[in-house]
Amino acid sequence: MKRAGPLLLLLLVAACAGPQSALSGAGSGSGRALLLTIVMTVGFTAVFALVLGLTALAIFGPQGWRERFGREGWVYGLGIAFPVVVIGALLLWGFAILGADEALADAEDPVRIEVTGERWWWRVTYLTDDGRRVESANELRVPVGRTVELALKSADVIHSFWLPAYAGKTDMIPGRTNTLRFVADEAGRVRGQCAEYCGGAHAFMAFWVEAMPEAAFEDWLEHEAGPPPETSFPDGETVFLSSGCGGCHAVRGTPGASGEIGPNLSHVGSRTSLGAGIMPNDREAFVRWVADHQEIKPENNMPPYDILNDEELAALGAYLEGLQ
Amino acid sequence: MRFRPPRPDSPKRVLGYLAGLVLFGIVGAIALAYTGLYNIAADHGHPPPVYWFLEVGMTRSIELHADNDEVPPPAAPGLARLGAGHFAGGCEYCHGKPGVPPDPISRRMLPMPPKLERASDHWTQGELAWILDHGIQASGMPAWPSQVRADEVWAVVAFLEELPNLSTAEYERMVAGNARLGARSADEITDWGEAEASLTGCARCHDTPDAPPVSTLVPRLGGQSRDYLLAALKQYHLGDRESGFMMPVAAALDAAQRSRLADYYAALETPPHEQAPPDEGAVARGEQLALFGDKDGMIPSCRSCHGEGARADYPKLDGQSADYLAQQLRLWQDGVHGRSEAGRIMATIAQRMSAEQVKDSAAYYASRPAFAPGGGTRQARADGAP
Numbered sequence: 001m002k003r004a005g006p007l008l009l010l011l012l013v014a015a016c017a018g019p020q021s022a023l024s025g026a027g028s029g030s031g032r033a034l035l036l037t038i039v040m041t042v043g044f045t046a047v048f049a050l051v052l053g054l055t056a057l058a059i060f061g062p063q064g065w066r067e068r069f070g071r072e073g074w075v076y077g078l079g080i081a082f083p084v085v086v087i088g089a090l091l092l093w094g095f096a097i098l099g100a101d102e103a104l105a106d107a108e109d110p111v112r113i114e115v116t117g118e119r120w121w122w123r124v125t126y127l128t129d130d131g132r133r134v135e136s137a138n139e140l141r142v143p144v145g146r147t148v149e150l151a152l153k154s155a156d157v158i159h160s161f162w163l164p165a166y167a168g169k170t171d172m173i174p175g176r177t178n179t180l181r182f183v184a185d186e187a188g189r190v191r192g193q194c195a196e197y198c199g200g201a202h203a204f205m206a207f208w209v210e211a212m213p214e215a216a217f218e219d220w221l222e223h224e225a226g227p228p229p230e231t232s233f234p235d236g237e238t239v240f241l242s243s244g245c246g247g248c249h250a251v252r253g254t255p256g257a258s259g260e261i262g263p264n265l266s267h268v269g270s271r272t273s274l275g276a277g278i279m280p281n282d283r284e285a286f287v288r289w290v291a292d293h294q295e296i297k298p299e300n301n302m303p304p305y306d307i308l309n310d311e312e313l314a315a316l317g318a319y320l321e322g323l324q
Numbered sequence: 325m326r327f328r329p330p331r332p333d334s335p336k337r338v339l340g341y342l343a344g345l346v347l348f349g350i351v352g353a354i355a356l357a358y359t360g361l362y363n364i365a366a367d368h369g370h371p372p373p374v375y376w377f378l379e380v381g382m383t384r385s386i387e388l389h390a391d392n393d394e395v396p397p398p399a400a401p402g403l404a405r406l407g408a409g410h411f412a413g414g415c416e417y418c419h420g421k422p423g424v425p426p427d428p429i430s431r432r433m434l435p436m437p438p439k440l441e442r443a444s445d446h447w448t449q450g451e452l453a454w455i456l457d458h459g460i461q462a463s464g465m466p467a468w469p470s471q472v473r474a475d476e477v478w479a480v481v482a483f484l485e486e487l488p489n490l491s492t493a494e495y496e497r498m499v500a501g502n503a504r505l506g507a508r509s510a511d512e513i514t515d516w517g518e519a520e521a522s523l524t525g526c527a528r529c530h531d532t533p534d535a536p537p538v539s540t541l542v543p544r545l546g547g548q549s550r551d552y553l554l555a556a557l558k559q560y561h562l563g564d565r566e567s568g569f570m571m572p573v574a575a576a577l578d579a580a581q582r583s584r585l586a587d588y589y590a591a592l593e594t595p596p597h598e599q600a601p602p603d604e605g606a607v608a609r610g611e612q613l614a615l616f617g618d619k620d621g622m623i624p625s626c627r628s629c630h631g632e633g634a635r636a637d638y639p640k641l642d643g644q645s646a647d648y649l650a651q652q653l654r655l656w657q658d659g660v661h662g663r664s665e666a667g668r669i670m671a672t673i674a675q676r677m678s679a680e681q682v683k684d685s686a687a688y689y690a691s692r693p694a695f696a697p698g699g700g701t702r703q704a705r706a707d708g709a710p
């Protein structure tokens with residue numbers, strides 16, 4: 001029993017690690033909030049221990065100590081002055097930390113990204129400096145060290161955008177735009193999730209965010225804005241177009257694939273995951289998604305495609321993977 | 325306390341007699357069944373009291389259960405002809421036809437299937453529809469082949485309304501639909517192979533090289549995509565697609581026959597439907613939906629699946645009748661269609677459509693030049709005639 005306590009604590013802490021942890025503090029705001037949390041926890045634990053110690057001393061201590069504690073000065077000193085000073089300081093510091101994010105609003109030249117919650121995936125649109133709208137889905141890429149300004153919207157019901165490594169939850173409300181700002185401190189990949197029940201497949205509505213060096217980000221965005229390389233799997237493209245996938249999904253530069261109902265697939269093969277953060281992204285996963293998505297992600301809004309045979313599925317998998 | 329019998333006119337006494345009578349009746353009925361004394365031979369007939377009992381019971385039951393307030397769907401052009409096509413295959417061998425008694429085998433049924441020339445005098449439309457949908461227990465009168473297509477029986481009701489006015493020859497002409505049985509030479513008839521015989525059956529309702537389908541509720545097959553025709557016939561054959569008209573026809577077709585029929589119709593040039601020109605406004609709205617979809621309603625453009633370059637197992641819609649297209653869309657919306665693999669795709673989309681969108685898209689596709697073999701089209705004449 002004696003050893004179980006620390007072990008349990010260790011397990012709990014381990015569960016908090018990983019790409020979707022509120023304790024990773026990977027962004028400027030979340031980093032300061034983490035520091036505040038640690039200072040508070042450690043500081044007040046020390047205060048608590050001090051109070052317990054003094055109480056014990058006052059009850060069980062030697063006669064001399066007990067007499068000394070009888071004096072009124074202790075009440076003024078430790079009972080009033082100490083809490084006022086300590087709590088007051090922490091409060092001011094806390095305000096400063098929470099206020100620091102507001103300063104991000106004045107940042108010059110933030111990266112502007114529109115994220116729209118749809119049942120049950122994320123439409124992601126980059127607004128470039130020269131006024132273009134570059135649409136993608138289910139994944140965000142952001143430059144390190146530059147303010148990111150997200151315009152959060154909803155296409156249907158209330159969703160909540162939760163990216164614990166960088167910031168707290170922000171609701172996505174139909175007919176409104178909420179703004180969320182953060183700065184990624186270092187390169188890396190973290191995960192986020194919808195945190196407001198939005199019906200059927202809510203539990204399968206996650207996303208990945210990759211923070212990358214500024215120059216790499218600019219190159220990536222330029223590539224993302226363009227069409228994918230010419231496909232080496234024309235058979236797969238034929239299955240894609242003739243089966244009506246293009247009525248819901250867009251592939252830039254491909255006539256007949258300009259649908260805006262489902263995720264933009266122009267570069268789907270280069271994303272981290274499929275189905276909004278729930279599956280790996282490789283050829284086999286593409287085949288599984290098209291063949292079984294209603295079993296993998298029940299009630300999602302893509303029609304079931306049980307008509308496709310193995311050959312057609314394989315061709316589609318190769319084609320989709322090639323959309324880099 | 326001493327037992328005192330109740331007075332003869334007390335309510336208790338009367339109840340006692342009644343209970344005794346009921347008990348006697350039940351015991352008597354069980355005894356009748358067990359002893360086998362009642363002769364159930366069909367050629368023996370019912371004793372008059374039994375006949376009276378069954379007849380009154382049936383009539384009252386139908387009058388009670390049928391819904392006379394139910395409004396039949398608006399009559400589609402050729403509705404009675406579609407009913408006639410079904411009558412020839414599904415009713416005639418029991419009920420006979422004008423001027424000709426039923427076939428000698430069914431004449432020996434008890435009850436004997438009645439001649440139906442008087443049926444529409446005797447029953448209201450609602451009652452006829454109820455009889456056709458549900459059948460009549462323990463008489464041989466079957467229920468409708470599909471139990472989820474009560475909409476279809478109205479075509480046969482419409483035909484029963486016309487039946488009293490038909491001579492034998494007129495009847496023959498009407499039930500033959502486009503098949504022109506009378507025009508065939510003896511040689512042709514003796515040469516019938518299986519596919520030919522089936523084709524005769526199909527032409528009772530569907531299009532032929534010189535005639536459009538008999539009703540706007542019957543789809544045009546000539547020039548439709550072969551793989552789609554084959555898939556549809558298989559769905560009817562397996563019962564994956566519900567239709568009281570088509571399921572009995574397709575049940576009898578094996579895979580080879582289905583394949584030959586699909587080949588035959590895919591290559592057949594037939595005239596477009598005869599239908600009233602659709603409403604211009606509806607056509608314009610339908611065109612918008614067909615070409616661009618409705619993003620907010622999550623409806624992709626119809627063209628992405630029903631336009632040029634679509635899979636061979638997706639149907640062509642151009643020039644199909646508005647009545648038929650709208651009816652099919654409603655069947656998906658109501659969850660009647662949608663059990664087949666392809667049907668589940670269309671069901672997802674149809675269920676996102678509003679009643680307006682159903683009407684508009686049907687009007688748009690009906691207004692298009694009709695599909696023809698190999699991707700060509702056939703233009704309808706402005707007056708709607710072929």
Ligand SMILES: [Cu+2]
Binds near residue numbers: 159160195199
């Ligand atoms: Cu949700």
